[in-house]
Amino acid sequence: MFLVFRWMLRLFTGMIALCLLAGVILYYFLSRSLPDYSESFQIAGISAPVEIVRNNDNVPHVFGRTDADVFFALGIAHAQDRLWQMTMLRRTAQGRLSEMFGSRTLKIDELMRRYDLYGLALDSVAVQDAATTAALEAYARGVNAWISQINEGARGRGAPEFFFFSNEIAAWQPADSIAILKLLALQLSGQLENEVLRARLSLVLPEARLRDILPDAPGSGITALPDYASLVPGVSPGLAPLKMASGGGLSPFPTREMAGASNAWAAAPARSAAGGSILANDPHLGFTAPTVWYLARLELASGGVIGGTVPGIPAVLVGRSEALGWGLTSSYLDDQDLFIEEVNPENTEQYRTPDGWKDFVTRKSIITVKDAAPVTITLRWTENGPVLPGTHYDIGSITPPGHVAALSWTALTGADTSMSAVIGMMGAGSVAEAMEIGRLVVAPAQNVTLADTRGVAMQLMGAMPARDPGHQSKGRMPVPGWIAENRWQGILPYEDNPREMNPRSGLLGNTNNKTVDRPFPLHVSYDWGDTQRIQRWLTLMKAREVHTRESFIEAQLDTVSFTARSLLPLIGADLWFTGEAAPEGTPERLRQRALEILAAWNGEMSEHLPEPLIYQAWIRALQDRLIRDDLGPLADTFTHVEPLLIERVYRNVEGASIWCDVVQSxxxxxxxxxxxxxxxxxxxTLSETYGPNPESWRWGDAHQATHDHPVLGSLPVLRYFVNIRQSTSGDDHTLMRGKTRGDGPNPFLNVHGAGYRGVYDFADPDSSVFITSTGQSGHPLSRFYDDLGELWRRGEYVPMSLDPELARAAAVGVTELTPAGN
Structure with missing residues (x-):
C-alpha cells in the first residue's frame, strides 16, 4: 500500500512539474511578442532619427524631423501594441476571416465581398491629396518595418493570437487604412435595418400604432407614409424576428440599437470660468479587449496633436492640437436606402430601370475557407448599389418573388476622400479651417464639435444624399428601384449640411439627438439616436452660468436617468402606496417593498444601488408584455426599452393605451x-437570480462592462485571462452611457459605450485629460493591457499634455529609430 502511495505521489509530482514546465515554455513563447519600449533600431524608410517616447501611461509621443517620419513611427507603435487587432480589422474589411476561422465566419465574408469595401478602398487611394498619400505610404512602411522585425528577430509572431492562428501577415498598404475607415462607417450605420423593420411593421400594424413603436423624435411633424404593401405588392406579412449575419464578436454588422452613439459638448470662452473654450467628447462603440481606441501624440510640422487613434489609421480621430479640439458624434444621417429591383423574368441577368431592362454588373469572388472547400459567389451590382442576400437583416421577408434588394449608401464609392479630411484635420489651425476641411468627408457622416481659442462650432461632415421630393417613402422604407423619383439625384452641396457656429448661448452639444427640423429632402434623418440623454444634458448645462473642465467631466460621468425619472411616475401611478401591508413572503409584499425602494430614488443609475436593477427589469418586462401579443416573435427585435413608446402608451397619445389590452384574452x-x-x-426573475432580499441587490452585478476578446474571449480558461469585466454605473439613457446587451440570459450586461473620453480646456491646454476603457497594449501579458480600465471605471482620467518634457518624465521607454546605414 505504501509503495502504491509513493508511486502515486511521484506521478502526481511529475504531472505538476510537467504542467509548470509547459506553463513556463508557453509563457516564454507568448511573452516573446512583448515589445521592449527602450530598444534602438537602424531601419530603412525614414530620413532622420525618430524618437517614440512612451509616457507613464504608455502613450507614445512621436518626434521626427518630417511628417513622413512621424507617420512611419506611428505605424511601428501601432504594430508593436495592436498588430493582431489591425490584421483582424483588415481581414474583416477584405472579407477574409474564413481563412482563419472556417465556416463560422463564411456569411460575414460573403456580405463583406458584396459590399466590396476593400475594392472601393483600393480605388480611393488615387483620389487622396498629396499629403494624405504621403502619410498613408509612410505609415504602411512603418507597419511593414515592424513585421520585418518580427520575422527577423523571433518576436513571438508579433502577438500571442498568432500562435493559435498561424496565417502569414501580409504587408500593409495604404488601401488597408482606408478600408478600416470604411469599416468604421459600416459599424456606425443603422438606417438599413430601420428601413426593413419599418416595412415589416407597416404590414402588421395600422399607421397610428406604427408611430407608437417607431415614433418620430419630438419636435418633428408626423409624416404619413403609404403602407409597404402598396409600395411593393406581393409581400406577405410575417412576424418572424429580424436576423443578421452571425459570427460572434467578429461580425461588423450592427443592430439598429448599436449603430453608433456618442456625446460631445463645448463652451465658448464667454461661458468658461477660465476664459477659454472647453470641449468634451466621448464616442461610443462596442466594447472589446483591447478597446478600438489607442492614445497617441504626434509632433507634426503644423504642431503637436494628441488624442485617440484607431490602430490601422494614421491619424488622431478625436483629440486636440495646440490650436484646435475636435470631437465626434454619430449624426444619424439617413445615408442608406434599400431598393427593390425587379428581375427580368425572361433574362435573370437583367433588372428593370427607368429606361428599361439593364444587365447586372457581375463578377465572381472566391472565398478561401479553413478546413473546407473554397466557396465561389457571384457578386451583382445595380445602378443603385450592390445586391444583398435576403438573409441580411431579413431583407428577404420584404422582397417579393422575382425581385432582389440593392443598397445605396454613400460609403459605396471609390472616390472617397474621407481619409484626406481625417489627416487634414490634424493640421487645421482654427474652427473655420476645420469646417472647410470637412468638405472632403464622405462617410461615416459625423457631427463634428469644434473648439479653438476664440469660439466653438458644430458641423455635420459627410455626404448627404440628394433625394427627389417625390420619393415614395421619403427614404424611410424600401421602394421600387425602377421609379426615377425614388433614386438618388447625387449628393447635396456641402453648404446644405447643418452647422452651428458660436451660438448666442455660448454652449452647444450633441447626444445623437435631433439637430434640425427641416422638411424633406433636407431633413437629415427621421431616425435619431437619442431623445433622452439630451434632456439631462440641458439640465446640467443650464445649472451653471459658466463652466469648467470639472463641470464638463461631471457631465460626462453623470448617471442620473431622465428616462427613469419621467417613466416611473407614469407606469406606477396607480401602484404607489396602495393597499394594506401584505404578509411577508408573498408576491404582493415583494412588490410593496420594491415600490417603497423606488419611491425614494432620484433616478441615479449607480452600480451600488438596487433601484436601477428593479427599474430596468420592470420596464423591460412591461415593454415586452405591451408588444408581444401584437408582434409575436417580431417583438424579439425590440431588445431595448423604447421610452417614447412607453410614454405614448401611458399618456394615451392617439389612443396608444390600446397596447395594454392583451388581444388574446x-x-x-x-x-x-x-x-x-x-x-x-x-x-x-430577480429573486431567482439575486436572492429574495431586494435591498441587497446591486445594479453593478448585472451591468458589468464586457470588454471581451473577440476571438479568445469565448474559449475555456483563456477567457479568464483575456476578458476584462467591470461593474459599472449608467444605462442606455444616461450621459455616462452603458448600453445594455438587451437579449440572452444576461440582458443587462454593458456592451457599448464610451471607449474614449476626453476633455480639453483651451484656457490651460496642458490640464486637458483623457482616458480609454482598457489599456494601450493588445497583449494580455502586458501590464498595459488593462491598466487604464480601472481608472475608466472609477471615472478618472490621465493628463493630456503636449509638453515634451512631461512626456519624458517617468517614461516607460524611449524607442530610437535611426536610418539604416547611419
Whole structure:
C-alpha cells in the first residue's frame, strides 16, 4: 500500500512539474511578442532619427524631423501594441476571416465581398491629396518595418493570437487604412435595418400604432407614409424576428440599437470660468479587449496633436492640437436606402430601370475557407448599389418573388476622400479651417464639435444624399428601384449640411439627438439616436452660468436617468402606496417593498444601488408584455426599452393605451394591470437570480462592462485571462452611457459605450485629460493591457499634455529609430 502511495505521489509530482514546465515554455513563447519600449533600431524608410517616447501611461509621443517620419513611427507603435487587432480589422474589411476561422465566419465574408469595401478602398487611394498619400505610404512602411522585425528577430509572431492562428501577415498598404475607415462607417450605420423593420411593421400594424413603436423624435411633424404593401405588392406579412449575419464578436454588422452613439459638448470662452473654450467628447462603440481606441501624440510640422487613434489609421480621430479640439458624434444621417429591383423574368441577368431592362454588373469572388472547400459567389451590382442576400437583416421577408434588394449608401464609392479630411484635420489651425476641411468627408457622416481659442462650432461632415421630393417613402422604407423619383439625384452641396457656429448661448452639444427640423429632402434623418440623454444634458448645462473642465467631466460621468425619472411616475401611478401591508413572503409584499425602494430614488443609475436593477427589469418586462401579443416573435427585435413608446402608451397619445389590452384574452386589461403584472414578473426573475432580499441587490452585478476578446474571449480558461469585466454605473439613457446587451440570459450586461473620453480646456491646454476603457497594449501579458480600465471605471482620467518634457518624465521607454546605414 505504501509503495502504491509513493508511486502515486511521484506521478502526481511529475504531472505538476510537467504542467509548470509547459506553463513556463508557453509563457516564454507568448511573452516573446512583448515589445521592449527602450530598444534602438537602424531601419530603412525614414530620413532622420525618430524618437517614440512612451509616457507613464504608455502613450507614445512621436518626434521626427518630417511628417513622413512621424507617420512611419506611428505605424511601428501601432504594430508593436495592436498588430493582431489591425490584421483582424483588415481581414474583416477584405472579407477574409474564413481563412482563419472556417465556416463560422463564411456569411460575414460573403456580405463583406458584396459590399466590396476593400475594392472601393483600393480605388480611393488615387483620389487622396498629396499629403494624405504621403502619410498613408509612410505609415504602411512603418507597419511593414515592424513585421520585418518580427520575422527577423523571433518576436513571438508579433502577438500571442498568432500562435493559435498561424496565417502569414501580409504587408500593409495604404488601401488597408482606408478600408478600416470604411469599416468604421459600416459599424456606425443603422438606417438599413430601420428601413426593413419599418416595412415589416407597416404590414402588421395600422399607421397610428406604427408611430407608437417607431415614433418620430419630438419636435418633428408626423409624416404619413403609404403602407409597404402598396409600395411593393406581393409581400406577405410575417412576424418572424429580424436576423443578421452571425459570427460572434467578429461580425461588423450592427443592430439598429448599436449603430453608433456618442456625446460631445463645448463652451465658448464667454461661458468658461477660465476664459477659454472647453470641449468634451466621448464616442461610443462596442466594447472589446483591447478597446478600438489607442492614445497617441504626434509632433507634426503644423504642431503637436494628441488624442485617440484607431490602430490601422494614421491619424488622431478625436483629440486636440495646440490650436484646435475636435470631437465626434454619430449624426444619424439617413445615408442608406434599400431598393427593390425587379428581375427580368425572361433574362435573370437583367433588372428593370427607368429606361428599361439593364444587365447586372457581375463578377465572381472566391472565398478561401479553413478546413473546407473554397466557396465561389457571384457578386451583382445595380445602378443603385450592390445586391444583398435576403438573409441580411431579413431583407428577404420584404422582397417579393422575382425581385432582389440593392443598397445605396454613400460609403459605396471609390472616390472617397474621407481619409484626406481625417489627416487634414490634424493640421487645421482654427474652427473655420476645420469646417472647410470637412468638405472632403464622405462617410461615416459625423457631427463634428469644434473648439479653438476664440469660439466653438458644430458641423455635420459627410455626404448627404440628394433625394427627389417625390420619393415614395421619403427614404424611410424600401421602394421600387425602377421609379426615377425614388433614386438618388447625387449628393447635396456641402453648404446644405447643418452647422452651428458660436451660438448666442455660448454652449452647444450633441447626444445623437435631433439637430434640425427641416422638411424633406433636407431633413437629415427621421431616425435619431437619442431623445433622452439630451434632456439631462440641458439640465446640467443650464445649472451653471459658466463652466469648467470639472463641470464638463461631471457631465460626462453623470448617471442620473431622465428616462427613469419621467417613466416611473407614469407606469406606477396607480401602484404607489396602495393597499394594506401584505404578509411577508408573498408576491404582493415583494412588490410593496420594491415600490417603497423606488419611491425614494432620484433616478441615479449607480452600480451600488438596487433601484436601477428593479427599474430596468420592470420596464423591460412591461415593454415586452405591451408588444408581444401584437408582434409575436417580431417583438424579439425590440431588445431595448423604447421610452417614447412607453410614454405614448401611458399618456394615451392617439389612443396608444390600446397596447395594454392583451388581444388574446377575453378580459380587457388596463395599463395599470399590465404594470403590476410586469413588476411581479420582473421581481420573480430577480429573486431567482439575486436572492429574495431586494435591498441587497446591486445594479453593478448585472451591468458589468464586457470588454471581451473577440476571438479568445469565448474559449475555456483563456477567457479568464483575456476578458476584462467591470461593474459599472449608467444605462442606455444616461450621459455616462452603458448600453445594455438587451437579449440572452444576461440582458443587462454593458456592451457599448464610451471607449474614449476626453476633455480639453483651451484656457490651460496642458490640464486637458483623457482616458480609454482598457489599456494601450493588445497583449494580455502586458501590464498595459488593462491598466487604464480601472481608472475608466472609477471615472478618472490621465493628463493630456503636449509638453515634451512631461512626456519624458517617468517614461516607460524611449524607442530610437535611426536610418539604416547611419
Amino acid at each position: 377575453a378580459v380587457v386589461e388596463s395599463c395599470s394591470d399590465l404594470a403590476r403584472i410586469a413588476l411581479d414578473e420582473a421581481l420573480l
